[in-house]
Amino acid sequence: MNILVCVSNVPDTTTKVKFSGTQLETEGVQWIVNPWDELAITRALELKESGAGVDKITIATVGLVGTETTIRKGLAMGADDAFRVDADPTDAFFTATQLAEVIKAGSYDLIMTGFESADYNGISVGGMLSEILGYPSVGAVSAVNIVDGKLQIDREIDGGKEVLSVQTPVVASVQKGIAIDPRIPAMRGIMMARRKPLTVMPAVEVEVYTEVVEIELPEAKSAVKMFDAEDIQGLVNALKNEANVI
Amino acid sequence: MNFEFTEEQEMIRQAARDYARRELTQDVMERDEKAIFPTKHVKALGELGFLGMMTDPKWGGSGMDTVSYVLALTELAKVDASVAVIMSVNNSLVNYGIETYGNDFQREKYLRPLADGTAIGAFLLSEPEAGSDATKQRTTAEDKGDYYLLNGTKNWITNANSASTYLVMAQTDPTRGHRGINAFIVEKDSPGITLGPHEDKMGMRSSDTHSVMFMDVKVPKENRIGEDGFGFKFAMNLLNGGRIGIASQATGIAWGAMDLALKYSRERKAFGTEIFNHQSVAFKLADMAVKVENAHNLCLKAAWLRDQKKRANKAAAMAKRYAADIAMEVTTEAVQIHGGYGYVREYHVERLMREAKLTQIYEGTSEIQKIVISREMVKGL
Numbered sequence: 143m144n145i146l147v148c149v150s151n152v153p154d155t156t157t158k159v160k161f162s163g164t165q166l167e168t169e170g171v172q173w174i175v176n177p178w179d180e181l182a183i184t185r186a187l188e189l190k191e192s193g194a195g196v197d198k199i200t201i202a203t204v205g206l207v208g209t210e211t212t213i214r215k216g217l218a219m220g221a222d223d224a225f226r227v228d229a230d231p232t233d234a235f236f237t238a239t240q241l242a243e244v245i246k247a248g249s250y251d252l253i254m255t256g257f258e259s260a261d262y263n264g265i266s267v268g269g270m271l272s273e274i275l276g277y278p279s280v281g282a283v284s285a286v287n288i289v290d291g292k293l294q295i296d297r298e299i300d301g302g303k304e305v306l307s308v309q310t311p312v313v314a315s316v317q318k319g320i321a322i323d324p325r326i327p328a329m330r331g332i333m334m335a336r337r338k339p340l341t342v343m344p345a346v347e348v349e350v351y352t353e354v355v356e357i358e359l360p361e362a363k364s365a366v367k368m369f370d371a372e373d374i375q376g377l378v379n380a381l382k383n384e385a386n387v388i
Numbered sequence: 389m390n391f392e393f394t395e396e397q398e399m400i401r402q403a404a405r406d407y408a409r410r411e412l413t414q415d416v417m418e419r420d421e422k423a424i425f426p427t428k429h430v431k432a433l434g435e436l437g438f439l440g441m442m443t444d445p446k447w448g449g450s451g452m453d454t455v456s457y458v459l460a461l462t463e464l465a466k467v468d469a470s471v472a473v474i475m476s477v478n479n480s481l482v483n484y485g486i487e488t489y490g491n492d493f494q495r496e497k498y499l500r501p502l503a504d505g506t507a508i509g510a511f512l513l514s515e516p517e518a519g520s521d522a523t524k525q526r527t528t529a530e531d532k533g534d535y536y537l538l539n540g541t542k543n544w545i546t547n548a549n550s551a552s553t554y555l556v557m558a559q560t561d562p563t564r565g566h567r568g569i570n571a572f573i574v575e576k577d578s579p580g581i582t583l584g585p586h587e588d589k590m591g592m593r594s595s596d597t598h599s600v601m602f603m604d605v606k607v608p609k610e611n612r613i614g615e616d617g618f619g620f621k622f623a624m625n626l627l628n629g630g631r632i633g634i635a636s637q638a639t640g641i642a643w644g645a646m647d648l649a650l651k652y653s654r655e656r657k658a659f660g661t662e663i664f665n666h667q668s669v670a671f672k673l674a675d676m677a678v679k680v681e682n683a684h685n686l687c688l689k690a691a692w693l694r695d696q697k698k699r700a701n702k703a704a705a706m707a708k709r710y711a712a713d714i715a716m717e718v719t720t721e722a723v724q725i726h727g728g729y730g731y732v733r734e735y736h737v738e739r740l741m742r743e744a745k746l747t748q749i750y751e752g753t754s755e756i757q758k759i760v761i762s763r764e765m766v767k768g769l
Contacts, residue, residue, distance in 0.1 A: 326406050329437025329450030332399045
């Protein structure tokens, strides 16, 4: 079984987000593997190491040359090879179309995408990808297992979970539960990362369907308001009249 | 000049940081309080390749440069100096010693498990009456033809209980003074070796420190390192490198304390505002930042010299002297910024202050570093 993990290159989750117009200001930003994608790579590695029948783990990303550091982190973790589509992604459809080209050029049984990316939270690439490829897709995936050579996927449902046995190839959008902690790359993996194949592919033409008109940042959280331990009435009044929660 | 790290160096730093923040923080306080050896962390760090970082992959190591080693040690020490010293002793003293001065038989048998993280080592030089003056070795290694017979006591031995391989310095020919000293690889479970009780230390309480007694311990001839009489030079050469490890550890301790103090200063309010807004606190933090930056740069310079195969004795001694002394200053100020909270265990900074003190003492006191530095100055090096 071959696994392909789609990886987004996103700003570190502690980044102080600033925009200039509709463009993120990238000065001083540290770029990381999207946390959900990192967990997807981790689960793929666990499956491979468990001897369940995973032959190869491939990483694919859409991004300019600067994203190769992020890709090599995935290779250092233990993925076997990688593809980078050389383009600055504009929206989810653009990204999904490019990733579909990578997938069509290879042979993969399980395609994992993070449930959402930590930057624009589109929650769209997985679904679009399966539609473009004509593959089945499963969202909100919290576990991936291989049972008797067949893929078994747990999907979160309201108040419980659904266990699915699925045909391959399949696209799984993975979320919490897929792996506990992201794999920390070992020294040897870090040293080998540069020697693993990283193929750069040109982007295909994609019709532009969306355009960002404006970016509005959430309002800054207001400071914590402290009350004296004796002042119960003051606290109740504030919860009632200011926070409007009771 | 280039102050940028390579992608691999950055990745190693991040790996160490992730491990420290995610794993070491979980039990660092309990291990300090109860003096528990970090067995599971040593195993995990071994699997990640941190215990044989600079050893050639041919011998099971990771083959990293010294700059990467400095970055990794600093990150671990920000959270847990005990784990950092275990790693430092294994890498800069034991592995480096066997790899550089041992022969292939010794490398295959002893270095490989140390470098691939399945075993750890200890370095046995100090004695009850031979600390800074290491020439006065009373432990003897009598030449018995096809083996040496070891007798004597070693003190303050890091990893003494958890190590399986010892590097032991002992006097073979007292008439030749320090030129009669030899270095041996000794298996810890050899008959005749006994350990003193676990030392109840002020800090670094999660690393195990004991005295080690040798009573008629037979050591095969093939376990002597280098030519007859090479032991003292061997030990000094190792300590010249070991200093970079301890300097990085000290830098990490200071850095960890500074980070905690900065965070606290922006949470704690006094006189109507966060204490960071009081100049007396902000200036302390600024001074801490300058000291930490200087210490880190000295460590990196010494590491770079070593990676270039250039003489690093003075740079390493400067790094150790400076980093250890500022670790004490920075951690003391970090406790001061925390006020009463800094003096209780929950806030970590008092532990860092206790840990900092040891960096001024072991692997050459701050005073010994000044001797090394001034002698190098006289030599024009």
